[in-house]
Amino acid sequence: MNTPDCTLHKPIMDKKTLNFGFTGFGLIGGSIAQSLRNLYPSSYIMAYNYYITKPHPRLELAKKDGVLSGISTSLEDFSKCDVIFLCAPVLTNVSYLKQLAPYIRKDCLITDVGSVKGDIHKAVCELGLTHNFIGGHPMTGSEKTGYDNSDASLLKGAYYILAPEDDTPEEFTEWLAGFVKASGSHCEIMDYRTHDLITAAISHCPHVIAASLVNVVAAHDIDGMYGKLAAGGFKDITRISSSSPEMWQNICLTNAGCITAFLDKYIESLENIKKAIMDSDGKAIMEFFKSAKEYRDSL
Numbered sequence: 001m002n003t004p005d006c007t008l009h010k011p012i013m014d015k016k017t018l019n020f021g022f023t024g025f026g027l028i029g030g031s032i033a034q035s036l037r038n039l040y041p042s043s044y045i046m047a048y049n050y051y052i053t054k055p056h057p058r059l060e061l062a063k064k065d066g067v068l069s070g071i072s073t074s075l076e077d078f079s080k081c082d083v084i085f086l087c088a089p090v091l092t093n094v095s096y097l098k099q100l101a102p103y104i105r106k107d108c109l110i111t112d113v114g115s116v117k118g119d120i121h122k123a124v125c126e127l128g129l130t131h132n133f134i135g136g137h138p139m140t141g142s143e144k145t146g147y148d149n150s151d152a153s154l155l156k157g158a159y160y161i162l163a164p165e166d167d168t169p170e171e172f173t174e175w176l177a178g179f180v181k182a183s184g185s186h187c188e189i190m191d192y193r194t195h196d197l198i199t200a201a202i203s204h205c206p207h208v209i210a211a212s213l214v215n216v217v218a219a220h221d222i223d224g225m226y227g228k229l230a231a232g233g234f235k236d237i238t239r240i241s242s243s244s245p246e247m248w249q250n251i252c253l254t255n256a257g258c259i260t261a262f263l264d265k266y267i268e269s270l271e272n273i274k275k276a277i278m279d280s281d282g283k284a285i286m287e288f289f290k291s292a293k294e295y296r297d298s299l
Contacts, residue, residue: 029087030150156184
């Protein structure tokens with residue numbers, strides 16, 4: 001595959017045409033690529049086809065749409081990239097990073113979109129790529145998956161967290177923050193530990209809780225009547241359980257400490273309200289719902 005020959009080692013912010021590479025090209029990867037195409041219309045955007053021996057239907061569609069400039073079956077092609085987006089599930093991103101390591105230039109920016117930062121931070125340190133890497137997490141999405149459902153508008157109004165390493169060049173952080181803001185997202189910069197603690201509370205545990213509720217209801221739905229009568233409340237609180245099981249398996253395996261610590265607090269809260277209900281403690285029950293309403297209304 002022939003990619004455009006940009007002047008190498010030129011600061012990323014000075015380049016008018018950039019080479020972008022993607023490993024993983026689903027809902028989030030496709031949405032980011034569409035935003036890049038809008039903002040950098042003359043740039044070269046390629047994605048890796050892990051099938052290698054046969055065409056990847058979604059990548060072919062993205063190329064037909066004009067989002068992708070090319071499709072690669074060799075990670076060596078990423079040696080010409082100015083920016084690489086790792087958009088696969090968390091553990092797969094770590095695997096790709098290890099495979100890409102021999103081909104990454106010193107002036108190449110690497111970022112991911114994973115919901116957990118601890119494991120990839122560890123891999124970046126072990127591979128000596130801290131100079132290149134900025135952890136990224138666009139806090140957006142849908143229960144629908146795949147490039148077919150991607151859209152640049154998915155980034156608009158969302159929070160997009162960046163977690164630079166200690167020796168990440170300021171120029172890299174400025175460029176990526178600029179792209180995030182130009183895409184319509186709100187940019188927040190924090191360290192990877194803080195990111196994993198916060199996302200465990202507001203993203204990871206809600207998915208575990210929603211899936212648990214669905215599984216409990218399903219186990220009791222012998223004749224289908226539970227599902228038949230399920231209305232807005234149940235559907236609203238469990239919508240996220242339709243997300244990718246592989247992605248959430250990866251998240252639970254890579255952010256176990258933060259997730260289980262917060263689940264302990266949640267289980268304690270459930271035990272407390274259970275006891276209040278059993279004891280007919282109207283005051284405690286009122287405070288339980290009142291405090292939840294006040295915080296939820298403030299969001």
